[in-house]
Amino acid sequence: MAKGEDLMHYFVILLSFLMVGTALKADSSSSSRIAAVVNNTVITKADLMNRLRFAAISSGLEPTSENLDRVKDQILRIMIDEALQLQIGKKYGIEIKKDHLQAAIKDIEESNGMPEGAITRMMEANGIPFSTFEDQIRAQLTWLVYIREKYPLKSLEIKQQDGLPSLQIADWEIDQEIKLQKNKETKTQYHLAEIVLPFDSSDQEAEIKQNLNNLTEELKKGAHFGALAQQFSQSATSAQGGDMGWLTEDQLEPEIKEALSHLQPGQLSAPIRTSQNYNLIAFIERKLPGTGESTLLTMQQVLLPFPNNVTEDKAREIMKLAEDLSHSAKNCKDLEKMSLERFPSASLHLTRNELLSTFPEALQEVLLKLDINQGSEPLLTQEGGLIVMLCDKKSQKDPEFTREDAESLITSRKHALIARRELRDLKRHAFIDLRM
Numbered sequence: 015m016a017k018g019e020d021l022m023h024y025f026v027i028l029l030s031f032l033m034v035g036t037a038l039k040a041d042s043s044s045s046s047r048i049a050a051v052v053n054n055t056v057i058t059k060a061d062l063m064n065r066l067r068f069a070a071i072s073s074g075l076e077p078t079s080e081n082l083d084r085v086k087d088q089i090l091r092i093m094i095d096e097a098l099q100l101q102i103g104k105k106y107g108i109e110i111k112k113d114h115l116q117a118a119i120k121d122i123e124e125s126n127g128m129p130e131g132a133i134t135r136m137m138e139a140n141g142i143p144f145s146t147f148e149d150q151i152r153a154q155l156t157w158l159v160y161i162r163e164k165y166p167l168k169s170l171e172i173k174q175q176d177g178l179p180s181l182q183i184a185d186w187e188i189d190q191e192i193k194l195q196k197n198k199e200t201k202t203q204y205h206l207a208e209i210v211l212p213f214d215s216s217d218q219e220a221e222i223k224q225n226l227n228n229l230t231e232e233l234k235k236g237a238h239f240g241a242l243a244q245q246f247s248q249s250a251t252s253a254q255g256g257d258m259g260w261l262t263e264d265q266l267e268p269e270i271k272e273a274l275s276h277l278q279p280g281q282l283s284a285p286i287r288t289s290q291n292y293n294l295i296a297f298i299e300r301k302l303p304g305t306g307e308s309t310l311l312t313m314q315q316v317l318l319p320f321p322n323n324v325t326e327d328k329a330r331e332i333m334k335l336a337e338d339l340s341h342s343a344k345n346c347k348d349l350e351k352m353s354l355e356r357f358p359s360a361s362l363h364l365t366r367n368e369l370l371s372t373f374p375e376a377l378q379e380v381l382l383k384l385d386i387n388q389g390s391e392p393l394l395t396q397e398g399g400l401i402v403m404l405c406d407k408k409s410q411k412d413p414e415f416t417r418e419d420a421e422s423l424i425t426s427r428k429h430a431l432i433a434r435r436e437l438r439d440l441k442r443h444a445f446i447d448l449r450m
Contacts, residue, residue, distance in 0.1 A: 049090060051447040052097040057090070059450075064146045065089055071140060073241035075232055084228040087221065088211065088246055090450070095248070096153035098440045103156035108163075110155045118151050154253070161433045167425050181432070183424050191420040198262055203301040204274060207239060207256040209294040210249035214438055219287075226285040226292045233282060239296050249291075250430035260301060270295060279375070301371050302378050309370040311381060312406035314346040316353045317361040319398040332357075333392050336399035340389030346405035349389060353401075364405075377402070 050057045063082075066089055070077040075085075103110070123132055137144050168180040209229060213222045229242055240255025247256050263271055273283045273295060283295040316339070318332050335357060343349035346364070353360040370378060380390050381404060389403040 048449045050094055050449060051445070052094050053101060053445050055097040055101065057093050057097060061146075062086070062090055062093065064142050065093060065150075067140065068137070068142050068146050069245040071136070071142075073232075073245055074236060074238045081232065084232070085225070085246070086450075088225040088228075090448075092246070092248070094446060095437060095441075096150065098437065098444060099153045099157040099160070100149075102160055102440070103153075106160065108156050108159050110152045110159075114155065115148055115151055118155070119147075157433065157437075161429050161436065164436075165429065165432055167421070181425060181428055183421055183428075187424055188417050188420045191424055192415060192417065194265075195415045195420070198260070200303055201262045201264075202303060203260045203262055204266075205260050205298040205301070206258045206274075207243065207296040207298060208249060208251055208258055209239075209243045209247040209256055210251075210291050211246070211293075212248055212291045212434065212438075214290075214441065219292075222292050223285055223287075226294055230282070230285070230294060239282075250426065250433075256296070269293075300375055302375065302382070310367045310408050310410060311365070311370055311373075311404065312346075312367060313365045313381065314349055314403045314405055315363045315365070316349060316401045316403075317363075317395070317398050318353070318357050318401075319359055319361060333394065333399045336392035336401050340392060340401045340403070343389055343403065345387040346403050349401070349403050367408075 047059045048056055049059045049062045066082045066086060067077050069075075069085065069089055070081060075081050102108075119133060120130065123130060133147065134144060137147065165179055165181040168182060209226070211222045211226050213219050225246075229237075229246060233239060233242065240257070243256025244252050246252075249256070251258055263274075266274065267288050269286050269288050270283075270293060273286050274297065277283060277295075277297045279297055279299045281297050283293075283297070286293045286295065316336075318336050318339075320329060320332060324332075339349065339352055339356065343352055350362055350364075353362065370381065373381065380393070380402060384390060384402075384404040386404055386407060389401050393400040393402070
């Protein structure tokens with residue numbers, strides 16, 4: 015069994031908990047009614063209702079009957095998976111101790127800026143048993159331990175004497191990953207998040223797609239993407255609220271790459287069908303080549319504001335003055351001085367040591383073309399003519415991506431694929447009786 019510290023290193027759940035004034039109360043008369051039987055485990059309708067209300071509240075959904083009914087089938091699928099995972103834990107003697115659960119809950123609260131005990135109080139206020147949350151975490155941790163212990167990482171040089179399965183990574187895989195990471199800064203990168211709903215057979219496709227459409231509707235109503243991903247997504251990224259990190263196009267599945275070509279940062283994709291999943295992609299932001307996080311800029315911005323009810327001729331006059339100032343100024347201090355002398359109402363803003371990747375994409379494109387102490391061509395905005403001048407540019411060395419980092423990343427990916435396969439096999443051989 016892995017130690018508590020090791021578990022917490024590999025398992026960080028990100029949730030956004032939103033309080034609601036009133037929650038639906040479970041019908042006590044239904045507490046003994048069965049929603050599903052999974053081998054020797056019974057999931058009652060009361061269990062399902064508690065989990066539905068918890069999922070709704072934690073992801074910002076109003077827990078109305080209509081909203082809960084939209085996500086009922088998907089939540090029941092997840093609870094069936096968790097029942098199978100807990101059964102495997104019992105079979106192999108995997109015990110998740112109380113302090114491990116408490117450490118996970120503390121991590122959740124800290125990562126969301128919540129005071130200690132806030133989750134407990136939220137669930138008590140809404141009449142939801144705390145075991146609903148604990149069982150969810152226990153199942154996820156149990157499955158993580160099971161997969162890692164059944165498929166430990168072993169060197170290719172070490173022969174398996176006992177015939178047990180293992181996870182093996184070749185040197186060429188590590189070399190390839192290191193090369194990929196080094197080449198990232200020369201390509202456009204995309205920061206994405208995902209909600210993934212797998213289907214095990216073609217018979218399930220229509221239902222799974224509809225489940226994802228339901229989640230899309232809730233997102234349009236204001237639900238939190240990261241919290242929905244944690245509650246509903248069945249991908250390894252769910253623990254991070256669906257965050258996929260920064261990826262280049264060659265790291266994306268063809269279907270996702272195609273969908274991304276029609277999106278802008280801040281937009282949400284339609285449901286995307288891949289080989290065995292339906293995916294919902296949130297396009298968070300884009301990073302242009304050469305705009306790595308190691309580039310720090312100091313930049314002077316000067317806005318020559320338009321007067322109210324500005325005429326076209328007056329706007330042209332101000333833009334021409336902005337052009338003259340940009341071409342005449344020798345450095346940032348010179349630009350500041352000349353602007354105030356020739357246009358007293360000019361608005362100035364000096365940005366110091368800011369990461370290039372944090373600026374809007376259009377501004378990044380302008381800044382990438384500038385040398386130190388070079389002003390841009392004036393940019394036409396609704397407020398007036400904008401000049402930007404690069405005052406300083408420096409780089410801070412990124413932490414080296416080591417072979418150990420590559421091995422850890424590849425291991426995580428392979429374990430995620432194995433976990434999906436193992437769970438699919440478990441479901442195929444399990445007795446699952448749906449009563450709803």
